[in-house]
Structure formats: C-alpha cells, structure tokens
Amino acid sequence: MARGGQGGRAAKAGSHRKGASLGSGGQRRKALEGRGATPPAELRPGHPAQRRAAAAAAGEERRSRATRATDKTTHRDDRDRDNRPRGAGAGIRDDRAGDTGPRGPRASRQGRPTGSARPGPARAGRFTGRADRDEPEELVVGRNAVVEALRAGVPASVLYVAAGTEYDERLDEARRLAPRAGVAVADVARGDLDRLCGSAPHQGLALSVPPFRYAHPDDLLARAQEAPPGLLVALDGVTDPRNLGAVVRSAAAFGAHGVVVPERRAAGVTAAAWKTSAGAAARLPVARATNLVRALTGWAQAGLFVVGLAADGEISLDELEMASDPLVLVVGSEGRGLSRLVGERCDLTVRIPMAGDVESLNAGVAAGVALAEIARRRRLDAAETHPR
Secondary structure: OOOOOOOOOOOOOOOOOOOOOOOOOOHHHHHOOOOOOOOOHHHOOOOHHHHHHHHHHHHHHHHHHHHHHHHHHHOOOHHHHHHOOOHHHHOOOOOOOOOOOOOOOOOOOOOOOOOOOOOOOOOOOEEOOOOOOOOOOEEEEOHHHHHHHHHOOOOOOEEEEEOOOOOOHHHHHHHHHHHHOOOEEEEEOHHHHHHHHOOOOOOOEEEEEOOEEOEOHHHHHHHHHHOOOOEEEEEEOOOOHHHHHHHHHHHHHOOOOOEEEEOOOOOOOOHHHHHHOOOHHHOOOEEEEOOHHHHHHHHHHOOOEEEEEOOOOOEEHHHOHHHHOOEEEEEEEOOOEOOHHHHHHOOEEEEOOOOOOOOOOOHHHHHHHHHHHHHHHHHHHHHHHOOO
C-alpha cells in the first residue's frame, strides 16, 4: 500500500524520490553532527586577535616580573588611610595673628606647626600594566610619534605593526627599539589596526601606553618633610599635557620634591607629558588630588607656605622673602589663572616682573622662572648660613 502519496516507491531500494527510506539506521542524525562550537578569535591559531593577545600577555609577564618586588609597597590599604588621624589638616588654619590680611605675608617664619605624614619614602610615579581607576590604555599613532615615544623611553606595552606596511627607516627603528625597551611587537592585519585606532592616521604603527600610576598627596608631603626646606608644585587647571611635562621637568631640575594635579578638569601624565618631561616623570613623584583646595589646606597645616603665581600678584617674585621656607608653589592656567577657591587658599600671591607688552606666560615657562628664582635664593641663603 502506498505511503504518504509516494506511490509506494519511497520504501523501495533505489527509488529516485527524495527523503530517507524506512529503516535508514539514523544516518540523518549522524550527518548533522559537526565539530562543535567555533572557538573565539583569541583562541584560533594564526588569527590576528590571537597574535595580539599572545603579544600582550608576553609584555604583561615581563612587566609583572619587573614590578612584583615593589607592588607590595606601592599599593596601600584604603582602610588604613581612612583610619589614619587627620590631625590639623581638617580645617583652615586659625594661627594667623601675625597676618596683615587674608593672604598677607607672615609676621614671623618661626613657630610653624609641624604635621605628620605617611611614613616611608615616596615613590616616583610610573606607567603600569593595570589600569588606574579603570582608565583605558593610551594609543600613540603615526610613525614619527611612535618612534619619538620609543626614543624618549615612554613606558609602553605593545607595538602594533600593520601587515603590508611600506618599509622605511622609521619602521625599522621602531622594530629595533621596542624589544630593547621590553615592548612586545604584534603584527596585525591593517583592518584590525584601523578598528583599534579609529579615525586616527596610524600609518601602520601604533604604540599602546598603559595608564600612569600616581602618588598620593601625603607621599609628597612626607618627601618634602624628609629634606627641609621642602618644595612642592601644584597645578590648578592646566589642561595641556605638554605644559604638565614642562613643569615636571623644571620641578626636577630646581629641586622640588613633587608635583600635584587635580583629578578632574586637568591634564594627566600621558605619553605627550612624559616626552616633554624628558623622563623626569620617572624620577619625580606626580600625585593626583581629588580636591586640590583640601590638599593645599592639609599641606599648609603641616607647615608649608602656599604661594600662588598670578598676573596681579600682591608682590613681585623678586620680593619673595619666604623662598627659603617650606613652600608650595601653585601655578594656574594661562587663560584664567588661579581659580577663586585656590587663590583664597594661598597665603600670598606673587607676579613675575616682565618688560614690554607681554601679558602672561604659559604655565610651563612661568613655573620654570619661579622655580629658578626660588632655587637661586635658597643657594644664597645656604651660602650665608654655611660659609666656606
């Protein structure tokens, strides 16, 4: 009898009709069996994503071996910091009987209160393979920029080279410098590098720079108190990373013990800042303050004078008699200068005497001029105190 309208031929051997014959023995079920799920791109041998992942893992392993010995002292327990006594830094100072005004000069340099800071040496900031506050890694793109960053010793994790990139001496130099600096080299497809860099013109080269690890403002205070008279630099609203790098370089050259920047609306230590600092960011600690006014208040309570640079300062830089005292030099942005709250927090504001019609200097130049004058006065005072 015919089944399913097949005319009785579906069950016959050799039938030309489509469909499995009765009693196929499960051949259709076996035919559907495959090789399993497709593995992710990072696990496929030879895939560009797998090569990038392997290169990044190799670079991270080299960095972790180099920094494992210092990680225990660099990372601190936030609970210990919260439980540490705040001391006199909780509010504005009230020991201003000798002041001539809200920001006037002190009547006496003696009798300054001494504060306590976190024990132990302060470490200079550095780039780290682990993200600071979940910040993404920075990409330096373009052949000239990548080669200059490698020449300057900017700490990096991976050098990406697009396949089929036209050869020139910069490509060869980048490939030669990267292994010497412990930077992994990853050859990737040009399409992958395009997606990684977005619209930036990478020219076949890109350098991945991890986030910078900042010090804490308490670390800078401890460092300044260990080598009196202390000298710290604070930046208020400086948004150009090259200005930040120039300030760090000048601070290291003229004997400052650290630089602090606000956490928000200010430049951070990027690859551009590192290059401008000429490597000084590796030797001088750079701290980030959640609230700059609060940090300055705490330093003032610990015995440091807070002096701000302003175009309309109360006195000229030539008249700064407290240059040899423990000092915090506050530098504002080129456009708006010091913010209102930071200006009110300063004990004194000074101006740089200038000839001609020049109205202002950028933050990097102004900081260098002021720090050079402070260093000169300190050398003269030291010569008078300890004559040969």
